[in-house]
Amino acid sequence: MYTLDASIFVRDLNPRDADHGLCRELLEHLAARGIPIIAPLLLLVEVAGTLSRELRDPMRGRIAVTILRTLPNLTLVALDESLTQGALEIAADRALRGADAVYVAVARQHACTLASLDREQRERGATGAPHGADRSGGHGADRCAGAAGAEGPHPLAPSPVPGEGGR
Numbered sequence: 569m570y571t572l573d574a575s576i577f578v579r580d581l582n583p584r585d586a587d588h589g590l591c592r593e594l595l596e597h598l599a600a601r602g603i604p605i606i607a608p609l610l611l612l613v614e615v616a617g618t619l620s621r622e623l624r625d626p627m628r629g630r631i632a633v634t635i636l637r638t639l640p641n642l643t644l645v646a647l648d649e650s651l652t653q654g655a656l657e658i659a660a661d662r663a664l665r666g667a668d669a670v671y672v673a674v675a676r677q678h679a680c681t682l683a684s685l686d687r688e689q690r691e692r693g694a695t696g697a698p699h700g701a702d703r704s705g706g707h708g709a710d711r712c713a714g715a716a717g718a719e720g721p722h723p724l725a726p727s728p729v730p731g732e733g734g735r
Contacts, residue, residue: 571606581615668689
């Protein structure tokens, strides 16, 4: 199982983005194998806002969210009290931005591999990694790997850092 940061979906939906191919390949890989993606409902807000802002087209943001809601292997989870508590601890302990901490908390709570193009999110969200430590090795396609869960990594990503299971 995977938790994908909004950056993966945004770049997949923008063919002009330099990471479009990498993100498209990852999403196609997961879909073809029926590998579950678990993400916070916040994903929809982030994708709509980012695409609308980057493409200067609010309708593109709305259409993208409609498409995301139809993905059969995507499960969206609400930010309940337990998830909020986990995210706030991660945000405080790892000095992560709030939204980034929510994705890390979802990945940990559901024992998923976190995939993100946000280096800070991957590094600071990695279990056992000291604040700011680079656990990815820093090469090319490593940029998508983060904390690990039940499934192995995407073929483009290195072996993920072991993550915490659910609470």
